[in-house]
Amino acid sequence: MSQKAEIRPDLVWPTDVTDVPKEVFVREDIFEQELEDIFYGPYWHPVAHEAEIPNPGDFKLFDLGRVPLLIARGDDNVVRVFINACSHRGNQVETSPCGNSKGFECPYHRWSFKNDGSLLNCPGSEDFSPKFSKEKYGLKEVKQQNLYGLILVTLSDNPPEFNDWVGRTAETIKNQIGHEGGLKLLGYQKVKYASNWKAYMDNDGYHAPLLHTGFRLLGWQSGGGRQFYTEHCHGGAESQLKPGKSMGVLKDESLIEFKDADWDSGSFVSGLFPITIMVKHLDCISIRFAIPRSVDSTEVHYAYFAKNDDSEEMALHRVRQASNLLxxxxxxxxxxAAIFQRIQIGSHSPGVATFQKGVKDLHTIPTDILQNDETTNIPRWEYYRKLMGFHKEGEA
Ligand code: FES
Ligand SMILES: [Fe+2]
Structure with a gap:
């Protein structure tokens, strides 16, 4: 997609499974290669949920790496994903982050497109070159898949078979967003973290009770459950819910009530490789769509949802939990946010970041993934190392 570097970045990876070279968080050449290999490579990337654009004409913009996308529901009610660049000279066609429109007009030479992507008008076309025809110059559509309303795209000509790629994570996602009556969008929180995208994704279970004051004060610990990790580097946790205790810190205890949750299997977190996190915890349903902006900046759009058939009171309760808790x-x-930034600052120093909690063997990738450990992070780094072609010390 971008200009490919002639020389791939090189990096010697330490032999102990605990260690990650800090360079991967700060090197520009590695970031550029990640865009090519991962974000424009043979993977499926969530870019929207169809509940964000529920009506004909609705659209939203999103970027896959640096590639601008326009996700639009046509008048025919079909959701399509286009490259947000004019088929004439490549000008960005739409700039509003979301909206509703019968079509899109490029301001440069006023070519206009219907909301199904087809080219409607192009002034002066009687003088266009012999190769021109309106049919050939619609907006360029991107391959997509739909999983319980989640829209995933790929720019690769050879993407993996979708069901194989998503694997058992599909079950967790069904429990998170697969509500029969559908979802409705409550709103967004959009944030830019001053960190590399991998530092954002490298969050672990070990830190929560130590770093987060609110986690301790609200007695925020999930009960027993299952964790999993798939061969394509997706991960998930399904846990029993435990009631929080406000220990007198909340004026309104109803904030941490469960009003619509199954206590035995009520908390679901999943991470889809490389950068999407989905959470259903308490009565909060959220998808975190993320964009790696640069080597040291990651933008995350937290989209929050209610169930379509929720009462007004229930939807309001979800809004309060969404904005106040997670x-x-x-x-x-x-x-x-502060930790992501401080990792980024600290990574401008030599050496390695290291995982300790739960690691029993320095040379075996752990497979028993436990809550509150750092072992979950290790298979993800090994998947990344292989994908990027970084050799281990002493390996040919
Ligand atoms: S670049 Fe869009 S009309 Fe010319
Ligand atoms: Fe955290």
Whole structure:
């Protein structure tokens, strides 16, 4: 997609599974290669949920790496994903982050497109070159898949078979967003973290009770459950819910009530490789769509949803939980932003970041993934190392 570097970045990876070279968080050449290999490579990337654009004519913009996308529901009610660049000279066609429109007009030479992407008008076309025809110059459509309303795209000509790629994560996602009556969008919190995208994704279970004051004060620990990790580097956790205890810190205890949750299997977190996190916890349903902006900047759009058939009171309850608990400034998780930035600053120093908690063997990738450990992070780094072609010390 971008200009490919002639020389791939090189990096010697340490032999101990605990260690990750800090360089991967700060090197520009590695970031550029990641865009090519991962974000424009043979993977499926969530870019929207169809509940964000529920009506004919609705659209939203999103970027896959640096590639601008326009996700639009046509008048025919079909959701399509286009490259947000004019088929004439490549000008960005739409600039509003979301809206509703019968079509899109490029301001440069006024070519206009219907909301199904077809070219409607192009002034002066009687003088266009012999190769021109309106049919050939619609907006360029991107391959997509739909999983319980989640729209995933790929720019690769050879993407993996979708069901194989998503694997058992599909079950967790069904439990998160597969509500029969569908979802409705409540709103967004959008934030830019001053960190590399991998530092954002490298969050672990070990840190929560230590870093997060709100986590401790609200007695925020999930009960027993299952964790999993797939061969394509997706991960998930399904846990019993435990009631939080406000220990007198909340004026209104109803904030942490469960009003629509199954206590035995009520908390679901999943991470789809490389950068999408989905959470259904308490009565909060959220998808975090992320964009790696640069080597040291990651933008995350926290989209929050209610169920379509929720009462007004229930939807309001979800809004309060969404904005106050697990978002970028939520009571449970607000310190994360500072930590992401401090990791980024600290990574401009030699050496390795190291995982300790739960690691029993320095040369075996752990497969028993436990809550509150750092072992979950290790298979993800090994998948990344192989994908990027970084050799281990002493390997040919
Ligand atoms: S670049 Fe869009 S009309 Fe010319
Ligand atoms: Fe956290």
């Amino acid at each position: 978002g970028p400034c939520g009571m449970i998780s607000m310190e994360d």
